[in-house]
Amino acid sequence: xxxxxxxxxxxxxxxxxxxxxxxxxxxxxxxxxxxxxxxxxxxxxxxxxxxxxxxxxxxxxxxxxxxxxxxxxxxxxxxxxxxxxxxxxxxxxxxxxxxxxxxxxxxxxxxxxxxxxxxxxxxxxxxxxxxxxxxxxxxxxxxxxxxxxxxxxxxxxxxxxxxxxxxxxxxxxxxxxxxxxxxxxxxxxxxxxxxxxxxxxxxxxxxxxxxxxxxxxxxxxxxxxxxxxxxxxxxxxxxxxxxxxxxxxxxxxxxxxxxxxxxxxxxxxxxxxxxxxxxxxxxxxxxxxxxxxxxxxxxxxxxxxxxxxxxxxxxxxxxxxxxxxxxxxxxxxxxxxxxxxxxxxxxxxxxxxxx
Ligand code: ATP
Numbered sequence: 001x002x003x004x005x006x007x008x009x010x011x012x013x014x015x016x017x018x019x020x021x022x023x024x025x026x027x028x029x030x031x032x033x034x035x036x037x038x039x040x041x042x043x044x045x046x047x048x049x050x051x052x053x054x055x056x057x058x059x060x061x062x063x064x065x066x067x068x069x070x071x072x073x074x075x076x077x078x079x080x081x082x083x084x085x086x087x088x089x090x091x092x093x094x095x096x097x098x099x100x101x102x103x104x105x106x107x108x109x110x111x112x113x114x115x116x117x118x119x120x121x122x123x124x125x126x127x128x129x130x131x132x133x134x135x136x137x138x139x140x141x142x143x144x145x146x147x148x149x150x151x152x153x154x155x156x157x158x159x160x161x162x163x164x165x166x167x168x169x170x171x172x173x174x175x176x177x178x179x180x181x182x183x184x185x186x187x188x189x190x191x192x193x194x195x196x197x198x199x200x201x202x203x204x205x206x207x208x209x210x211x212x213x214x215x216x217x218x219x220x221x222x223x224x225x226x227x228x229x230x231x232x233x234x235x236x237x238x239x240x241x242x243x244x245x246x247x248x249x250x251x252x253x254x255x256x257x258x259x260x261x262x263x264x265x266x267x268x269x270x271x272x273x274x275x276x277x278x279x280x281x282x283x284x285x286x287x288x289x290x291x292x293x294x295x296x297x298x299x300x301x302x303x304x305x306x307x308x309x310x311x312x313x314x315x316x317x318x319x320x321x322x323x324x325x326x327x328x329x330x331x332x333x334x335x336x337x338x339x340x341x342x343x344x345x346x347x348x349x350x351x352x353x354x355x
Contacts, residue, residue, distance in 0.1 A: 010059030
């Protein structure tokens, strides 16, 4: 039900503009791979090359060992889902989902069975005779998904399929899509610029910047071991403090020593200490394993599920500490104006090179 994809040295230019350069990627059979990056980083271009709508200037793409760069889109056995659904407005749900099968000249009885099966997969069986103009955004996206799955492709490509939906529905659909992928097992390449969506759904994430891959790793490694400042900044909430890295395991931050068991550093010299709000603790004693940063509480912001305590530290930077708002938390927090010692565990102390 799934095919592996091997991408080698793919390059794409538009005139003088280099949209992709030196793209290498191995996507395992059945893997959920996400291309994540800011606008213009080349995600859609790479997806269109995989789909066959864009021809790369150079490089190779193999699916299950077969070179496909010159294979036209309809012969690639690849299903596609787009952001804007691209449904046919004059057809009902059944007509839309049946379309790829008609294109492939599948027999009528077989079409009916497969359309019902695809609609069942996305929980839309009872909508089979509806016009697509009578559907909600989420339902339209499900129809688009059923249409992509109906010919049981071994690869599915999705370009920001959930970005038109509101936050709550988008989050529900993320989990639903993930479950569908786990059930059907097709190799999936998914484009998004939403880091949380990428972390939630993917087996691995390729973080792209200016037509190149900055890091390709599992969601946890991308989050906890970002390759550089660009990746760290794009994923999660972070403050970067300039440090002098000794090239071995220590750094100095405004004169104080900082130890890291998780450096992503390259060579000696100026680097950045990455500090995330959920990794900071308030220390009262001599707890082991922590780097200590002292400062003064500047501001406290209540956010509902969490409270953010902003602490101004010696070098003038402000660090946020996030605490979940379970009972008792408010009495344990320091007050504005109070001097505190922040603790950042050595294992959470991430040192990254400048981007
Ligand atoms: P977004 O998140 O905004 O969709 P993206 O990461 O998908 O961005 P691409 O659509 O792949 O980015 O575009 C990469 C770069 O290539 C952009 O700078 C874009 O302007 C440029 N580009 C894409 N298609 C063309 C084209 N047909 N002609 C010229 N430039 C193009």
